[in-house]
Amino acid sequence: MSSDSTPLIETRGLNVRFGGVHATRDVNFTLAEAELRCVIGPNGAGKSTFFKLLTGQVKPTSGHILFRGKDISRMQPHDPGRLGIGIKTQVPSLFNGLSVWENVWLSAQRVNSPQRAKHVTHMTLERVGMLAESAALTGTLAHGQRQWVELAVVLAADPPLILLDEPAAGMSDAEVARTAELILEINRQHALVVVEHDMSFIRMIAKKVTVLHQGQVIREDTPDKIMGDPLVQQIYLGKKPH
Amino acid sequence: MDLAAVVVIQVLYGIASLVIVSAGLAVIFGMMKVINLAHGEFVMLGAYATLGAIKVGINLWVAIFIVAPVVVGLIGVVLERLVIRRLYGRMVDTMLATWGLSLLLVGIVTSVFGNTTAGISTPLGSFSIGAYSVAVYTLLIIAVAIVLGLALRAVLLNTQLGLIARGTMQNPAMADALGISPSLVYMITFAVGAALSGLAGGLLAPLTGVVPTMGGAFIAKAFITVIGGGPAILAGLIGASTFFGAINQIAAFVSTPVIGEVALLFAAIVMLRLLPQGITGRFFKGSL
Amino acid sequence: MARFATSWKSAAVCIAIGVLTLIFLPTFIDDFTLIEVTIYLVMAILAMSLGFIWGFGGILCFGQAAFFGLGAYTYAITVVNLGDSTLPFLLSIAVPALFAALLGYVIFYGRLSDVYMGVITLTVTLILFNLVNSTAGPAWKIGNAPLGGFNGIPAIPPLNWPGNTEQTITPRGMFNLSLGLVILVYAGLRALIASPVGHVVVAIKENEQRAQLLGYDVRVYKLFVFTLGGGIAGLAGCLFANWGSFTSPTIFGLAQSAQIIIWVIVGGLGTLVGPVVGCMLIQWLTSQIGTQQTFNSNLVLGAILVLFVLLVPKGLVPSIGSLLGRIGSRRPRPQERPGVATHEMLAEEKQA
Numbered sequence: 001m002s003s004d005s006t007p008l009i010e011t012r013g014l015n016v017r018f019g020g021v022h023a024t025r026d027v028n029f030t031l032a033e034a035e036l037r038c039v040i041g042p043n044g045a046g047k048s049t050f051f052k053l054l055t056g057q058v059k060p061t062s063g064h065i066l067f068r069g070k071d072i073s074r075m076q077p078h079d080p081g082r083l084g085i086g087i088k089t090q091v092p093s094l095f096n097g098l099s100v101w102e103n104v105w106l107s108a109q110r111v112n113s114p115q116r117a118k119h120v121t122h123m124t125l126e127r128v129g130m131l132a133e134s135a136a137l138t139g140t141l142a143h144g145q146r147q148w149v150e151l152a153v154v155l156a157a158d159p160p161l162i163l164l165d166e167p168a169a170g171m172s173d174a175e176v177a178r179t180a181e182l183i184l185e186i187n188r189q190h191a192l193v194v195v196e197h198d199m200s201f202i203r204m205i206a207k208k209v210t211v212l213h214q215g216q217v218i219r220e221d222t223p224d225k226i227m228g229d230p231l232v233q234q235i236y237l238g239k240k241p242h
Numbered sequence: 243m244d245l246a247a248v249v250v251i252q253v254l255y256g257i258a259s260l261v262i263v264s265a266g267l268a269v270i271f272g273m274m275k276v277i278n279l280a281h282g283e284f285v286m287l288g289a290y291a292t293l294g295a296i297k298v299g300i301n302l303w304v305a306i307f308i309v310a311p312v313v314v315g316l317i318g319v320v321l322e323r324l325v326i327r328r329l330y331g332r333m334v335d336t337m338l339a340t341w342g343l344s345l346l347l348v349g350i351v352t353s354v355f356g357n358t359t360a361g362i363s364t365p366l367g368s369f370s371i372g373a374y375s376v377a378v379y380t381l382l383i384i385a386v387a388i389v390l391g392l393a394l395r396a397v398l399l400n401t402q403l404g405l406i407a408r409g410t411m412q413n414p415a416m417a418d419a420l421g422i423s424p425s426l427v428y429m430i431t432f433a434v435g436a437a438l439s440g441l442a443g444g445l446l447a448p449l450t451g452v453v454p455t456m457g458g459a460f461i462a463k464a465f466i467t468v469i470g471g472g473p474a475i476l477a478g479l480i481g482a483s484t485f486f487g488a489i490n491q492i493a494a495f496v497s498t499p500v501i502g503e504v505a506l507l508f509a510a511i512v513m514l515r516l517l518p519q520g521i522t523g524r525f526f527k528g529s530l
Numbered sequence: 531m532a533r534f535a536t537s538w539k540s541a542a543v544c545i546a547i548g549v550l551t552l553i554f555l556p557t558f559i560d561d562f563t564l565i566e567v568t569i570y571l572v573m574a575i576l577a578m579s580l581g582f583i584w585g586f587g588g589i590l591c592f593g594q595a596a597f598f599g600l601g602a603y604t605y606a607i608t609v610v611n612l613g614d615s616t617l618p619f620l621l622s623i624a625v626p627a628l629f630a631a632l633l634g635y636v637i638f639y640g641r642l643s644d645v646y647m648g649v650i651t652l653t654v655t656l657i658l659f660n661l662v663n664s665t666a667g668p669a670w671k672i673g674n675a676p677l678g679g680f681n682g683i684p685a686i687p688p689l690n691w692p693g694n695t696e697q698t699i700t701p702r703g704m705f706n707l708s709l710g711l712v713i714l715v716y717a718g719l720r721a722l723i724a725s726p727v728g729h730v731v732v733a734i735k736e737n738e739q740r741a742q743l744l745g746y747d748v749r750v751y752k753l754f755v756f757t758l759g760g761g762i763a764g765l766a767g768c769l770f771a772n773w774g775s776f777t778s779p780t781i782f783g784l785a786q787s788a789q790i791i792i793w794v795i796v797g798g799l800g801t802l803v804g805p806v807v808g809c810m811l812i813q814w815l816t817s818q819i820g821t822q823q824t825f826n827s828n829l830v831l832g833a834i835l836v837l838f839v840l841l842v843p844k845g846l847v848p849s850i851g852s853l854l855g856r857i858g859s860r861r862p863r864p865q866e867r868p869g870v871a872t873h874e875m876l877a878e879e880k881q882a
C-alpha cells in the first residue's frame with residue numbers, strides 16, 4: 001500500500017519544559033502518509049501539549065519535528081497551516097461572529113482560486129453535513145455542530161495531516177457514530193492523529209493507538225492489545241499489576 | 243570629581259522622580275491591571291491641593307505629605323466608585339474612560355483655577371559641591387523615593403492589608419469566600435494609588451509650574467515606567483525607573499532636556515520590543 | 531423602517547449622499563460657509579483612517595495624530611521647497627505611510643499586545659510633538675522651509691493644478707477636493723473590506739489564533755492595514771495644511787489624538803460612516819462650546835468620552851442601527867475592545 005518510506009510526520013527526542021513541568025519527555029513518534037493514529041492518556045499526560053508542538057503553538061525545548069523529512073521544529077504560527085497540517089483544537093476555535101460558510105471559505109480561499117474556493121466550500125460543507133447551516137452564525141451553533149464546522153474548516157484546505165483533539169467530545173451517541181464514519185472517510189486521503197478519551201469511539205476508528213503518560217510514550221499497539229495491557233490499566237485505573 | 247558627584251546626584255534624582263511619579267500608577271496597574279490614563283491629572287490635583295493648602299496657611303510639609311495625598315485619595319475613591327469599577331476586566335475601555343476623566347479633570351480645574359501658572363518657591367535652599375550648587379530639595383526627593391520603596395515593600399509583605407490586597411488580586415473569588423470583599427479591596431487599592439500620585443504632585447509643586455495641563459508631561463513617562471517594569475510591582479518600578487531615569491538624565495546632560503525626553507521615549511519602544519513582558523517579565527520573575 | 535441590511539446598500543446610500551452633497555451644496559451656501567464645511571470633511575477623512583484600522587483591523591492606535599501631523603508637515607516642507615504641489619501632495623501620503631510601516635513592523639513583528647500598542651503609539655506622537663516643538667529658531671530648517679518650533683509653519687502655499695503654480699486652489703475647489711476624497715476614501719475602504727483581503731482582516735480580529743492555524747500570516751495583514759491608515763491620515767494632514775495655510779506642533783499633541791479617538795467612540799467602531807458622523811458632531815459641538823465661557827472644551831469632551839464608554843459603548847451609528855432595525859435582538863454584554871465586533875456589528879456591515 002504505502003511504498004513511501006519517508007514518514008509524513010516524525011518527532012525525534014521531543015522534549016518540552018514549562019518552568020518545572022516536563023510536559024513532553026523524549027517523544028519519538030512516527031506517522032505514515034494517510035495513516036490513522038489515536039493518542040490516548042489520562043489527564044495531564046501531555047496530549048494537547050503534543051498537538052501544540054506539532055502546530056508550532058509551543059516550541060520544543062529540545063528534539064526535532066520533521067514533516068516529510070523537513071525539519072519544522074522552529075515554526076512561525078502560520079507555518080503549519082501552510083505546510084499542510086490542520087488542527088481541530090480541543091475547544092473549538094472558530095470565527096464565531098462569522099457564518100458557517102465564511103468560516104470554511106476562509107480556509108478554502110487561501111489555497112484555491114475564487115471559483116474553486118466556492119466549490120470546495122460547498123463540497124466540504126456537504127461532506128460534513130452542515131450545508132444547510134451555511135448562513136448560520138457559528139457562535140450560535142450547538143457544540144456538536146461546531147465540531148463538525150471546525151472539521152470542515154480544516155478539511156477545506158486539503159491538508160495531508162489532520163490533528164483532531166477530542167472530536168467526539170460532548171456529542172450524543174448518534175453524533176459520535178457519524179463522526180467516526182466521517183473520520184474513516186477522511187482517512188482515505190488524509191493522515192489523521194486523533195486524541196480521544198472514549199475507548200468505544202477509538203475502537204470504531206483506530207488500528208494503532210499510542211499511549212501517553214506523564215509526557216512519555218509508554219505503549220503503541222492495536223486497541224485490543226492496549227486495552228488488555230496491565231501497565232495501561234494501571235495508569236488509567238490505578239490497578240497495580242500482580 | 244565634583245562634576246561627577248553632581249552628575250551622579252542628578253541621575254539619582256531623575257530615577258527618584260520617576261519612582262515617585264510612577265508609584266501610584268504602579269500600584270493601580272500592578273495590583274488591579276487598570277490602566278489609569280488620568281494618572282497625570284491625579285498628580286496635578288495633588289499639586290493644586292498643596293497650593294490651596296498653603297494659601298490657607300497650612301504648613302508646606304503638612305500640605306505636601308498629608309493634604310495632597312488625602313485629598314487626591316478621596317477623589318480617587320469617588321472616581322473608582324463612579325467610573326472605574328464598572329469597567330474592571332475591560333482594559334481598553336478603562337484606558338478610554340480614564341482618558342476621558344483626564345480631559346474632564348483638566349477642564350474642571352481650568353474652569354475653577356484658570357489657565358495661569360502658579361507655583362511655590364523651592365524650599366530648603368542649596369549647598370555646594372565645589373563650583374556647583376545643588377538644591378537640598380533634590381536630595382529630599384531622592385530620600386523620599388527610597389523611603390517610598392521601602393514602605394511599599396513593608397506594607398505589601400509584612401502587613402495584613404498588604405497580604406489581603408495581594409491575595410485578592412491573585413484570586414478574588416477565593417478572597418470573597420474567605421469573607422474579604424474584593425470590591426472594598428479594589429477601592430482601597432485605587433485610593434492608595436491615587437494618594438501616592440497626589441503625594442507626587444505635592445512634592446513636584448515647588449519644582450515645576452503648576453498649571454492644569456501639567457499632568458500631560460507625566461503620563462507618558464509614568465505609563466512607560468510601569469509597563470516597562472513588568473508584572474512585579476516594586477521590582478519593576480525600581481528597575482524601570484533606574485533604566486529610564488538614567489537614560490533620560492544622561493541624554494539630557496549630554497545634549498538638551500528635550501533630547502533627554504525623546505531618548506527616554508525611544509528607549510521605551512526599543513525595550514518593549516525586546517522585552518514584551520517588561521523587565522520583570524524576564525528578570526527577577528516572581529519577585530514582589 | 532428599512533435598515534441597512536447589506537453592505538452594498540449602506541455603502542451605496544452613503545456614497546449617493548456624498549455625491550449629491552458635492553453637486554448641490556455649493557449652490558446653497560457661500561464661500562465662507564463652504565470653508566467651514568471643508569474642515570469637517572478633512573477631519574472626516576482622519577476619522578475614517580482611525581475607524582478603519584481600529585474598527586476593522588482591531589488595531590488600537592492612540593497616536594493617529596502622528597500620521598496626521600506628518601502629512602501636514604511633509605506637505606508644508608516639500609511645497610515650500612519645490613514650488614509645485616503635485617509631489618508634495620503625494621509625499622504627504624507616502625511619508626506617513628512609510629512611518630506607519632516602520633512603526634507597524636516594530637509592533638506587529640514583535641507580536642506586542644493591545645496595551646503596549648496603545649502605549650507605544652501614544653509615545654510616538656509625544657516624541658514627534660517634543661521634537662518638532664523644540665525646532666524654533668532659524669537653524670532648524672529643511673531646505674528652504676524653517677520648521678518654526680512651537681510657532682509652526684505659516685503661509686503654506688496652497689495646492690495648484692499639477693504643473694501650473696499660478697493656478698492655485700479656490701475655496702470651492704478645496705471643498706470639491708475634500709468631499710471628493712471623502713467619497714473616494716470611503717468607497718475604496720468599503721471595497722477593500724468586501725474583498726478577500728478584507729475578509730481575512732475581519733477574521734484575524736475575530737480569532738487571531740484560528741486565522742494563523744489556517745496559514746494566514748497575521749503580521750502582514752495588520753501591517754498593511756496600519757500602513758494604509760497612516761497614509762489616509764497623512765492625506766487628511768495635507769488637506770488640513772492647505773485649509774488653514776498653517777500647521778503647528780499641536781497637531782501631534784495628546785489633545786488631537788484624544789479628539790480622533792472620541793470621534794470614533796462616539797460614532798461607533800462597527801461602521802465606517804460612524805466615525806464620520808462622530809467627527810462632525812464633535813467638531814460642531816466644539817465650535818459651539820468655543821462661543822461660551824462656562825464649560826471649556828476639555829470638560830465637555832472628557833465627559834462625553836466617559837459617558838459614551840460607560841453607557842453607549844457601541845457608539846451612535848451602530849446603536850441607532852440596532853434600535854431601528856432589529857426586533858428581539860440579543861443585547862450583548864459590553865465586551866472587551868479593541869473594536870470588538872459583536873455579532874451584530876459584523877452582520878450589519880458585511881452580510882454576504
